[in-house]
Amino acid sequence: MTSTAYKLKVLAKEKENTRRKLVITARKLAATAKKLAVIAREKESARRKLVVTAKKLKSLYETLEKKVFDRTKDLEQIRAKSDAILTSIGDGLVVVDKAGKISYINKSFEEMLGWKAKEIIGKSMVQIVPREDLHGVKVSFKERILTQVLSGQKFVADLTNPFYYIRKDKSRFPTSSIVAPVNLEGKIVGAVEVFRDITKEKEIDKAKTEFVSLASHQLRTPLSTVSWYSEMLLAGDAGRVTPSQKKYLEEIYTGNQRMVDLVNTLLDVSRIELGTFIVEKKPTDIVKLVQSVINEQKPQINEKKIRFTSSCVNKLPLIKADPKLLRMVIQNLLSNAVKYTPDCGKIGLQLSLHKDRKSVYIQISDTGYGIPKNQQNKIFTKLFRADNVIGKDTEGTGLGLYIAKSIVEQAGGELWFESNENKGSTFHVRLPLYQSKKKNGYQRSFLTSL
Amino acid sequence: MKTPKKILIIEDEKTLARALELKLTLGGYEATLAFNGEDGIKLLDKGSYDLILLDLIMPKMDGFTVLTILKAKKIKTPVLVLTNLSQQNDIKHAKKFGAEEFFIKSNTPIGTIVNRVTELLS
Numbered sequence: 320m321t322s323t324a325y326k327l328k329v330l331a332k333e334k335e336n337t338r339r340k341l342v343i344t345a346r347k348l349a350a351t352a353k354k355l356a357v358i359a360r361e362k363e364s365a366r367r368k369l370v371v372t373a374k375k376l377k378s379l380y381e382t383l384e385k386k387v388f389d390r391t392k393d394l395e396q397i398r399a400k401s402d403a404i405l406t407s408i409g410d411g412l413v414v415v416d417k418a419g420k421i422s423y424i425n426k427s428f429e430e431m432l433g434w435k436a437k438e439i440i441g442k443s444m445v446q447i448v449p450r451e452d453l454h455g456v457k458v459s460f461k462e463r464i465l466t467q468v469l470s471g472q473k474f475v476a477d478l479t480n481p482f483y484y485i486r487k488d489k490s491r492f493p494t495s496s497i498v499a500p501v502n503l504e505g506k507i508v509g510a511v512e513v514f515r516d517i518t519k520e521k522e523i524d525k526a527k528t529e530f531v532s533l534a535s536h537q538l539r540t541p542l543s544t545v546s547w548y549s550e551m552l553l554a555g556d557a558g559r560v561t562p563s564q565k566k567y568l569e570e571i572y573t574g575n576q577r578m579v580d581l582v583n584t585l586l587d588v589s590r591i592e593l594g595t596f597i598v599e600k601k602p603t604d605i606v607k608l609v610q611s612v613i614n615e616q617k618p619q620i621n622e623k624k625i626r627f628t629s630s631c632v633n634k635l636p637l638i639k640a641d642p643k644l645l646r647m648v649i650q651n652l653l654s655n656a657v658k659y660t661p662d663c664g665k666i667g668l669q670l671s672l673h674k675d676r677k678s679v680y681i682q683i684s685d686t687g688y689g690i691p692k693n694q695q696n697k698i699f700t701k702l703f704r705a706d707n708v709i710g711k712d713t714e715g716t717g718l719g720l721y722i723a724k725s726i727v728e729q730a731g732g733e734l735w736f737e738s739n740e741n742k743g744s745t746f747h748v749r750l751p752l753y754q755s756k757k758k759n760g761y762q763r764s765f766l767t768s769l
Numbered sequence: 770m771k772t773p774k775k776i777l778i779i780e781d782e783k784t785l786a787r788a789l790e791l792k793l794t795l796g797g798y799e800a801t802l803a804f805n806g807e808d809g810i811k812l813l814d815k816g817s818y819d820l821i822l823l824d825l826i827m828p829k830m831d832g833f834t835v836l837t838i839l840k841a842k843k844i845k846t847p848v849l850v851l852t853n854l855s856q857q858n859d860i861k862h863a864k865k866f867g868a869e870e871f872f873i874k875s876n877t878p879i880g881t882i883v884n885r886v887t888e889l890l891s
Contacts, residue, residue, distance in 0.1 A: 544782075544785060546878070551879060556795055579875050583875075
C-alpha cells in the first residue's frame, strides 16, 4: 500500500508538475496569443491605412490624368486657334529662320504666290519669291528687307514705295510688306513678314493721279484764254485802258498766272506719281544752271531787301542730268528761302564738289521763319504747309518740297535740312555726278540720272 | 501797199484761235482759221501761206498727222506748234516732224508768239 501510495503520490506530484507546466505553458501561450492578437490588430490597421492611401493615390492619379488630358486638349485648342488665325489672315504671312529659310507660311501666302507649304518649307524665301522694284529691276539679296532685318538692321516700312512680288508662275503683283525680327533672349532668331496685294490701292491711286493730270490738262486751255485776252486788253489791243482798268486787269492776269503755276505743279506731281516724267539726260553745267536760277529770283530778293550771298566753285565737272528737273529742285529750294524769309533777312547758297568727290553738294540757308520742330517730319509730305507760314502773307501749294525730294531721291541723291523756328532753315542737296549701271538700266524711271 | 503775210491758224479751241487771229491781224497779218487738222489741210491745198500755227491735240486730224502730211507734200511753210502738251518727248516728236518751234500755250504770253512770228517772217 505504502509503495502504491507512494507511487500514486509521486504520480500525483508529477501530474501536479505537469499541470503546473501546462498552466505555465498555457499562460505563455495566452500571452503569445495576446501579442499575436495585438500584432494582428496592428497589421489590420496598417492594411486598412494602406487601402485608404491606395485609394487616395488612385484618385490623385486619376485627377492628374484628367488634368493632363484637359491641359493637352486646351493646348491643342489654343494651337488650332493660332493656326486657324494665322491661316485665315487675309495678308500673306511667312516666318523665316535666322538663315532666311522658310519655316511657316499661311494660306494667303499660298494663294497669293502660288506656292504650297510643302514645296517651299526649308527653302530660302529670298530665292523662292523674287522681288522687283517699280521699274522691274530685281532687288538684290543684299537689298532685300528680309536680309536687312535678319542682319539686325533697322527697317522702316515705306508704304509709299511699293514693290512687286513674283509668283510661282512668274506673274507679278504690287505688294506692301512689313518685316519684323523675331527676338529670343536678345538674339535675332528669325523674321516674320506680313505682306498684302495692293493692286486695288494702286489702281485707285493711279485713277486719282490720272484724274489730276487730265483735269490739269483741261484747265490749261481756259487758263490760256484768260491769260491771252487779259494780256491783249493790257496791251491796248481793244482800245485804250485807263490806269485803274489797267490795275484791275493786272490783278486778273497775275491771279491767272498763279493758277497756271499751280496747274503746272500739279501736272509735275502727277507725272512723278504716274512715272511718266520723260527724262532727257545731257551733260549739264550745274554752276550755270544755279546761276540762272539765282538771276531769276533776283527781283524778289531785291524787292525784299534780302542780303544774298553765294559761293560757287568755279569748275565743277559737267553732270549727266535732266536740266529741267535739276532746275526744278534748285528753283523750289531757293524760292522757298526767299518766300519764307522776312524782309532784310539773309540767304546763302553754296555749291561745291561733295567731299566724296562723286557728288555735287548744294546748300541753301536762310534766316527765315523756320519750320516748327513738331512739324519737321511732315515737311516733305504732299500738300503740307507748316502752321507758322500759313498765316503769313505767302503763297504756297505744299508741293514744292515733295517734288524736289522725289526728283533728288530718284536720282540717287539726298535732300535734308535743319531748321529752327524764327531763326531759319538750311537745306542740303547731294547729287551724284554719275549713276550706277543699275540705275541707268531703269527704263521707265522719270529720272534716271541727275 | 505791201500785201500782208498770210498765216494759217489750225487750232480747235475757238477762243484761243480767235485771240491769235485778233492779235495777228492787229500786227498786220492776214490770219485764216481752221478748227481741225482736216480743214487745215484743205485750206493748204487751196492756197499758200507764209506760216502755220498748229495745235497738236485736235478732233478729226491731230497736229502730228498734219505735220506728216506737210512733209509728204513737201510743203516747206514754217510751222509753229502751239500746244498744252508739255512733255519733252512731245516737243522732240513735233520738231522731228519739221516744226520750227514749240510753245506751251498756258506758259506763253500771246505777245511772245506774235513776236516770234514777226521774227520768222522778217
